[in-house]
Amino acid sequence: MAMQKIKIGISACLLGENLRYDGGNRLQAELIRELGPGVEWAPVCPEAGCGLPVPREEMMLMSSPDGLRLRCKYSFQDHTAMMENWARRKIGELAGADIRGFVFKSRSPSCGLAVKVFPEGSPRAAGIFAGLFQSAFPDLPVEEETALAGAGGRARFMRRVSALSRGS
């Protein structure tokens, strides 16, 4: 009998999609190979998805009196509203897609879970999409790819994912 795959969201560049600001990817071959047989990946790229081009100017998180802002690193163009509007629509879609966890790209101002915030010395924060995702799905296991580089981290993540799947 065919094994039932568990659907897990993932930052699309980790699957090898060339969507990063520099036109490249961050393929995690070992992660995909090791978890692959039991997982159906649901790739998401918030920056390309919300309408930004590939390649594009690198972005960063900035703190401001209006809250966290997603800005271009050199021109300071503010893409926060565009990203938040798209993210809310995407999260609505994902709510109906039965995903059981998410693997986020570390250090990304859109996807990271604990990202550097400017000006220097500001507390780290989740990227804009990752933060909204976690607020919408507080019970879903999430990790950055860096935490899944070793077999132990991958096993712990999949135990949490499987426990959630059994409980639903």
Ligand code: SF4
């Ligand atoms: S927005 Fe996320 S998925 Fe898209 S390229 Fe950046 S880190 Fe990867």
